[in-house]
Amino acid sequence: MAQEEVHDAGLALGLSLGGGGGGDSSRRRRREASSSQQCPLEPSLTLSMPDDAATLSGGGVSSMSAVKRERAEEEEEEEAAEMVSSTALQAAFGGAGAGAEEDDDGSTRKKLRLTKEQSALLEDRFKEHSTLNPKQKVALAKQLNLRPRQVEVWFQNRRARTKLKQTEVDCEFLKRCCENLTEENRRLQRELHELRALKFAPPPPPPPLSAAAAPPPFYMQLPAATLTICPSCERLGGSTAANATNNTSKAVDSDVRPKGGTHHFFNPFTHSAAC
DNA sequence: GGGTGGCCTGTTATTACTTCA
DNA sequence: GATGAAGTAATAACAGGCCAC
Numbered sequence: 001m002a003q004e005e006v007h008d009a010g011l012a013l014g015l016s017l018g019g020g021g022g023g024d025s026s027r028r029r030r031r032e033a034s035s036s037q038q039c040p041l042e043p044s045l046t047l048s049m050p051d052d053a054a055t056l057s058g059g060g061v062s063s064m065s066a067v068k069r070e071r072a073e074e075e076e077e078e079e080a081a082e083m084v085s086s087t088a089l090q091a092a093f094g095g096a097g098a099g100a101e102e103d104d105d106g107s108t109r110k111k112l113r114l115t116k117e118q119s120a121l122l123e124d125r126f127k128e129h130s131t132l133n134p135k136q137k138v139a140l141a142k143q144l145n146l147r148p149r150q151v152e153v154w155f156q157n158r159r160a161r162t163k164l165k166q167t168e169v170d171c172e173f174l175k176r177c178c179e180n181l182t183e184e185n186r187r188l189q190r191e192l193h194e195l196r197a198l199k200f201a202p203p204p205p206p207p208p209l210s211a212a213a214a215p216p217p218f219y220m221q222l223p224a225a226t227l228t229i230c231p232s233c234e235r236l237g238g239s240t241a242a243n244a245t246n247n248t249s250k251a252v253d254s255d256v257r258p259k260g261g262t263h264h265f266f267n268p269f270t271h272s273a274a275c
Numbered sequence: 276g277g278g279t280g281g282c283c284t285g286t287t288a289t290t291a292c293t294t295c296a
Numbered sequence: 297g298a299t300g301a302a303g304t305a306a307t308a309a310c311a312g313g314c315c316a317c
Contacts, residue, residue: 111289111308131282153309156282161307163283 114154118144122151126158 114122125132125140132140132155134148141148 113290113308134281150308152281154307156284157307157309159282160284 114146118146122154122158126155130159130162131155 121144122140125136129136132151137148137151137155140146141151144151
């Protein structure tokens with residue numbers, strides 16, 4: 001089933017959950033609740049209109065500065081206006097829009113699926129900048145017929161997904177590093193064994209692998225991004241082997257070297273007694 | 276020092292899709 | 297093949313913490 005068909009179905013009303021508008025509204029509401037006399041058991045998931053009404057009634061914003069309060073009220077007014085005009089814009093963007101339908105009991109949150117068009121535009125903006133300033137956020141929200149809070153949440157989630165993905169990639173890369181180092185360790189053990197055996201043999205011919213022909217140890221090929229802070233001494237590590245043989249490492253090293261001091265790159269696979 | 280806003284991280288809830296009897 | 301329940305992945309929304317201003 002095409003997702004857009006589902007998106008279009010029954011979501012044109014444009015009522016919104018949560019509320020509060022731009023900024024970290026949920027936390028703001030929490031702080032407001034704690035600083036005012038509001039009941040702590042009040043459900044946090046409310047429709048925006050009642051929530052806004054409560055806020056505008058004065059109890060919820062008592063701790064906010066006048067400027068902030070003014071800004072919040074402006075945003076809330078904008079959102080209210082957006083809701084009024086949302087029906088027309090829903091047609092343009094296919095319907096996920098600025099909020100959720102109210103449940104019969106009005107208590108459960110409705111998660112809205114963004115349309116392909118909305119997601120695509122958000123992705124485009126994310127490619128340009130992974131963060132938004134408040135003006136950009138509001139503008140993008142208007143363009144997408146979403147609330148600024150929704151745009152903000154989308155960017156937060158998107159950054160989290162990106163980071164998670166990068167972590168998985170790094171993990172996979174380090175796994176390969178580990179495998180290669182294990183293999184290299186085996187090779188060196190064999191080589192050591194052979195050299196020891198040669199002690200009792202006639203003078204050997206030159207080694208088959210010259211320094212120029214032999215590939216550098218795997219850890220010397222690690223990109224700079226994998227070089228991290230040494231957990232023991234909490235310095236940028238300075239693997240002399242890597243620095244001596246790898247131009248890239250040298251360049252990176254010179255970029256990050258603190259003035260008047262030397263440090264070593266930390267390689268998690270080779271780091272041992274160096275610190 | 277406390278208030279506020281932005282961001283991160285972890286969690287929850289919802290939706291869409293897949294599998295299987 | 298059609299169907300509904302169960303399982304799963306994706307993700308919007310939320311909560312709480314941290315940090316800078």
